[in-house]
Amino acid sequence: MTARVSQLTDIKGIGPRLAEQLQALNIFNLTDWFFHLPFRYEDRSRITPIGGLQPMRPAVIQGEVRAASVVFGKRRSLLVKLQDHSGTVSLRFYHFSAAQKQQFSTGNIIRCYGEPRRGASGLELYHPEYQLLEEGLDAPLEALLTPVYPATDGISQQRLRILHEQSLTLLRQQQVDLNDLLPADWLQQWQLPTLEQALLFLHQPPADTQLSTLEDGKHPAQKRLILEELLAHQLSLHRLRAQVQAHQAPALADEQSLKQQLLAQLPFTPTGAQQRVVSEIAGDLSKPYPMLRLVQGDVGSGKTLVAALAACQALAAGYQVALMAPTEILAEQHLHNLSGWFEPLGIACGWLAGKVKGKARQQALTDIANGAVRLVVGTHALFQDDVEFENLGLVIVDEQHRFGVHQRLSLREKGRQQGLSPHQLIMTATPIPRTLAMSAYADLDTSVIDELPPGRSPITTVAISDQRRDEVIGRVDGACREGRQAYWVCTLIEESEALQCQAAENTAEELREALPHLRIGLVHGRMKPAEKANLMAAFKAHELDLLVATTVIEVGVDVPNASLMIIENPERLGLAQLHQLRGRVGRGAAKSHCVLLYKAPLSLTSKQRLQVMRDSQDGFYIAEQDLQIRGPGELLGTRQTGLQMLRIADLQRDGDLLPQVRTMAEQIWQHHPEAVEPLIRRWLGDAERFASV
Ligand code: ADP
């Protein structure tokens, strides 16, 4: 009777030294070892007739050597002609010994495995693995597909295979402590193999398995593990949410009078979508535990008003509100809007950003701490250690995609007073494709503002090569002469703000020369906040015709008379960012245009992406396309949800499983709570350690 295997070094052949080497493959324990799956397979289980070989499809062939000769092309090589009943193919070796050459004597029978490619003599196999078959002997073929494992220096494929084979035998004999964490009744319900079955299969698929099914990640054994991994992620977010909501928050009565006063000042009424989202928020705020709500609304959908109405509910109940934006320019814009709405109602607004220093900062901190200020707007400076609130009831975060889970958690810590945590409202203008939202934001409730205020005009978007730059400059001239305003956006050249600003300065100079009669302003990230604010104010007041800018204007800027935007080198930006930028126009009644002034020639991907921008103005559609073209990592930005660290699942490929994962997560949470921690530990062990603040 063999002893039970419960740690890595219990596997025969894995000693302390190898165990240490395996860490390079992210294998730290027994579970990691069994989940170290092949990343592809080779089919060495049958012989393919030479006549049936196809380019790029690796295969085993067997035939008789008809000729072998050293040929002198660009490089000297040994060319061997192999023939079976169905055809001939060439094997080519650039490195070969005399002994090898000897093996290819005419008439010898050779079996080899390799990938056929088109070469000088038709299909050729370069450096195939081969063996010389002794006359009359029938060498056995593999009975299983051959796994190819992620390997590392000093541990060969062969060694990994042998070790895995041994450990799988133990698994088969039930000698291994590896629990199936999914409830047994599920396997039937969802038609999934057990963990053991899935692992055995994926390490050693029978020869008749469809390779393409495995390659596409569609085999039930794969699906079982993919589901489990996504489930673990989902559960970790559930847990995060549960942790937050285990705290108490002030239950804020849904008092209407302040909201009414605010609305009475506005020249418009909220859209149906805004009203719906505001009432969803109002419901959350009236609960005695923290709201965790994400509001998604396309550019220009009116999120600021929704935030303001949410703020009313906290302010009316005597609590402070903090609104945080990712950039100073956006925060300033918010301060401008919100103080314009709230100061007349007798609500003091305050400001705190990284650049507020010395006395001004001291004063701001005092006002926030003693409650003289009720609504504080700022950047993440709002959440530094020395900032203390009198009684923070609601935190609003704008443009959430730039903040990570960590920051979200620290907000909660920040506002906690007298045992109460603040409510959290998160707003994002980057629409997140539904599939991603379901997994990346499972810790949040979501609301969508799916309607734009009336009177917006569609934006016509064109892509023009910068060889026609003069024409575009002429267009700017025309628009400005008609009393419209325009933006000229210079995009990032490298990850250097200095270079970006330089580019904007050069462009402004160029445009001033070309269009001397226009009033042209320049705004970039290295200007002082006051300077930027003055410029933006001048543009808004139509004291400037044309604003040359870096992408600092990406978010929040609102000038309805601006109806033309030129974006230089749009191919450098993500679609979401382009969509954000473009959203600065089309805010008034005039017909708006956006010119994507690209540098030719464009790559195929760039062409596709600019085409998406021309085709659509729907942020959600654009985000879906972005997801397809660039993958989820880019869309999620620097968020550390651990979703970028998926081991087996692939959000793009497996997105269709997410609804099922969601249902499973809820079931586990309710009926099998004991499985939650082990699942999270199995799949997110490292990421979790990393994310806990
Ligand atoms: P975003 O969702 O991009 O943050 P904003 O809150 O900046 O959008 O709103 C964009 C513009 O639309 C602002 O000028 C705002 O005053 C205006 N707005 C907001 N809601 C409405 C509405 N219901 N009707 C008309 N205009 C509105």
Ligand code: MG
């Ligand atoms: Mg906004």
